[in-house]
Amino acid sequence: MSHEVFTQLVDAHYAPLYRFALSLAKNQADAGDLVQQTFFIWATKGHSLREADKAKSWLFTTLYREFLRGRRRDARLTSVEDLPPGEADLPAEEIDRVRRMDGALVLEALQEVDEVFRAPLTLFYLEDLSYVEIAEALEVPVGTVMSRLSRGKAQLRASLAKREAAGPAKVISFPDFKQQKQP
């Protein structure tokens, strides 16, 4: 693969890959490492992939595999599959809630979603992959992706509501504090 083609591939996919990595790894340094490692593997192995349109799925799959390889899966991953289905109805205020919050807070809420749901949910919101491609990238059946999206959205709404209820840290200035302490 020529340098120009590789540069085009990086330009097309490094930002969504980073967002996906950030939702998984929960910190910028590890997310950056995951993206670099993914392209490193592409540079050394992936260039043999003949179908150019499969490159996107291949990159997401490789990043996810590298993430899984990098940490030990715990028992929680299986237990969360038994959660009850999410709420069927979506109050209108939840839509406004997402619009009101800034990207960092929304990302924090997304990072609170259990990893087994978070991975397909992030790929869904990145909008680069269809549910079939998400299933391929995560190497799970299509029906499992749909189930995890449904449950993941329910967890995400709960996480968003919790974050908004907590609100920004309230700073009380010294004079105000003194005033409050007065009887």
Next chain:
Amino acid sequence: MNNNEAKFLLCAYRPGGRDADDPAFAGALAQARQDPALGAWFAREQSFDTAMAAQLGSIAPPAGLREAILTGARVSRAPQAARRWPVWLALAASVALLLGVGAMWRMRSARQMDPLTAFILHDAQFEKHGGHGEAVSDLERVLENPTTRLASGLPVDFAKLRTTGCRTLSFAGHDVLEVCFGRGGSEFHIYMARSADFPQIASTTGPRIMKQDGWSAMQWADAQHVYVVASSADPAALRALL
């Protein structure tokens, strides 16, 4: 298909109509058009998903990640290119290597170069440089002073430099600071990283010089920092800085 089944499917329908041609959704979409309750639920779901996608899309990758990926890939391909060298060139390289044995300074080829130094040499040659702030100016003055011996310790406040305008790159997820300075008519670029972020480099003893494409890099470390000075000047000019 009842409404719960339709909802299950429509949860995977991306906002913006990108899945409109997918026949798997056709039945559920038709049902949403006919059933007002399901239609209202789907409209709210799509609004929520649109807002979430916009928020996620607003997160920008850190500065320098793209460059680190491209440089890292270039470095990773270098050994493959080396294997394609003709035999005579490999022999010439061997002779050159033998001539270098016994020299006081270890000169490393691109194949042996650690990725951080390769990244730095690429940055020094091809990227735009610049920084500002009082801390950067103070350090520049120290570096440009001909009596300053770099290896005897530099007044580097990493956190202050990083937060007050020093040019900061990201390599393998770690911050690398860069300051340009001149001495003896030559231009140099000093790169500084935390030793804890690059333990392999930090654990090596003594300064070393590496050359690539007419540029040289000198690398050393102390307890706090890993330093690499890159320049197109002669390696002797680099040694003189120590």
